[in-house]
Amino acid sequence: MTMAEKHTNNDLENKICTFLNDKEDGATALQIAKGVGLKKASDVNSVLYRLEKTGQLFRNSDQPPIWSRQKRSAATVKNSQPTxxxxxxxxxxxxxxxxxxxxxxxxxxxxxxxxxxxxxxxxxxxxxxxxxxxxxxxxxxxxDETNGGGRLIKYKGEFQDCSIELKEDSRFFRDFELVSVLGAGGFGCVVKAKHKLDGKIYAVKILENTIKASREVKALAMLKHPNIVSYYTSWDEEAFWINEFNDDDSTTSSQYPTDSEQRDSCSSANGAENSGRDLSCLFIQMEFCEKGTLNDWIKKRNEGTKNKFKKALHMFRQIVSGVEYIHSEGHIHRDLKPENVFIGEDETVKIGDFGHVTITSSSPVSRTSETGTLIYMSPEQTEMVYDKKTDIFALGLICFEILWKMPTVSEKLKLFENLRRQIFPEDFKNKYATEHHIIRKMLSQTPAERPDVKEIAKYLEDFLLRNSTALEQKSA
Missing domain, CATH: 1.10.10.10 (Winged helix-like DNA-binding domain superfamily/Winged helix DNA-binding domain)
Known part of the structure; x- marks a missing residue:
């Protein structure tokens, strides 16, 4: 560290100590940062911990922690809860x-x-x-002006914290009991909720009421198929929303976070330090799929010893059936991936999350840049000129993923990069010669060379009828 850097750090330490001298109750990292003329908690965190090591500052176990110049006794901390x-x-x-x-x-x-x-x-x-x-x-x-307090839906995740405050008399809390928060993202959050009247469990998606959200509701309401997540109803109501991605410098995360990496649903979120905003939110009540996502199934399969080839192919056939229906109704999903495919209690596979759905066309047309998840995007999708064949490319990657074990994220990224260049593992080509042929066509760089979803469905039907013995051997 240079002399100039040491001087800067010493100056910041002095400013922090001076600021806290006047704060007998202490302050959070964000409050301290603002108090010394900085913007974010991360601007002072390292200095705070350094001052703690030298005995100049103390912090309690609150979330977020409260920093002070005096050490608080256990009795004081215990009594810090409101009477x-x-x-x-x-x-x-x-x-x-x-x-x-x-x-x-x-x-x-x-x-x-x-x-x-x-x-x-x-x-x-x-x-x-x-x-x-x-x-x-x-x-x-x-x-809250209604009755002295709203009710919170909180979630602390590996990559996303979410805190949504609803009024006590909100329709959600009037009709449902919150069971848990299933996940959160830039879109909002999805909760598991029990309906107070019928006693059934549902998935309720909560997101900002935008044109995109309205488009998702309209698509869900129109699409009725055994391999599509069922839609029940939707409504809008006001909420106070805190929703931000963690930006802690010490956190290193994959570019493609997965559902199972989320944690501690319904917990106290660090977002309590951050500013929020009043929003009109859209609530979408949908079917709850008890066995999670296809991504969860793939992770368990990767950790096991059995290949499960027969089951994988039957699952893929159901996904194809759902996509065939979506295309027949004049839509493109645009965000097909294992995290958006769900599995019900009876093992029925269902496609969900229609946040990126759009109307199909007989020829490629220019579309918006909000086109799904990068790792599953077709080559033309990033150029924003494409048609329903873009979903076929994603299906090719999904088919490969449910057949071939990829234990780590880095291995998956490397293999997917090769697949985009039509490079397949030799072992895969030897073991799955027929599947390799159809997947290679689905991953063609040129959309016109890809089979349409009806061709894929027919291939699967014919293959499953003809090869019951081969299926059992490959599953061994």
Whole structure:
């Protein structure tokens, strides 16, 4: 480290210590960063931990952690949870005096004649339980206007944190009991929910109410097929939304995260530090598939010893059947991949996630750039001029993936890169000569050279009828 860098670090350490000298209740990393003129928590994290090692700072076990100049005793930490009486007084005060614009903690402390440190502890506790919220990145606090607190749907994932606050009288919480959060992404989140009236389990997708979301609902409502996830209903309602990707410098992630790498559904999210926004959200109630995704099945197969060739081919036939129906109804899915294929309790395979669906055409036309997942995209899809044959390319990659074990992500990326150049593993060509032939055609660089989905369906029917003995041998 140069002398200039040391001087800069020392200066930042002094600024942080000076800032915290006036904060008897401590502050989060983001609050500290703002207080010393920086933008993000990651701008000060390394310095905070260095100061902790030298005994100049202390942090508690809250999420996010609270940093202070004094060490808090176990009793103090334990008592940092809001007492019922003070919590109710704070909420009443915010609902009366701060109903529109919110209130600052020191105003609340003065009005209630309570130490500011106790008010701050109580507010942070209420924030973690979802009863109050901070307005953006300000120091103003506010309660839901309806009845003193909204209800949170929280998710902490490997690559995505999500926190959605709904009003207590929202249709979702009126009709459903939240079971768990299945996953989150840039689109929003999907939850597993039990309907209070019929007692059945459903998947409910929650996303911003946009033209794209409306297009997904219309497609789901129109497409009715045994190999398509069933749609039941949809509605919109207001929500306060915090939804951001983790950008911790210490996190290294695959370019293509998978569902099973998500974790801790319904947990307290780090997003509590981040500003949110009021949004009109669309709720889509769909069929819940008990056995997860095709991606989950592939992972278990990769970890096992059995090949499961026969089952894989029967599953692929169902996927092809679903795509054949989608194309016959004048649509292109545009985001076919194992994560968007689901498996029901009776082993029926169903295609879902129609967020990228579009209308098909008799000839290639220019389309939008929001075209799906890069690793499964056809060559022409990235150029935004394509037709329904783009789905065939993705089907070719899926077919290869359910037949051939690829234990690691790096191995999968390398093999997929080769497949795009028509380079197949020699062992695969020897063991799956017939399958290799059809997959190679599906992965043709030129869309016109790819078979249409009806040809693929006929091939599968003929092959499965003719080769029952061969299927058993390949599955051994």
């Amino acid at each position: 019922d009486a003070l919590a109710e007084e704070l909420k009443k005060m915010m609902l009366s005096d701060g109903k529109s614009n919110g209130m600052k903690s020191y105003h609340l402390a003065a009005k209630l004649n309570v130490p500011r440190s106790e008010v701050n502890k109580c507010l942070h506790g209420l924030s973690r339980s979802g009863e109050v919220k901070r307005l953006g990145e300000t120091s103003l606090w506010k309660v």
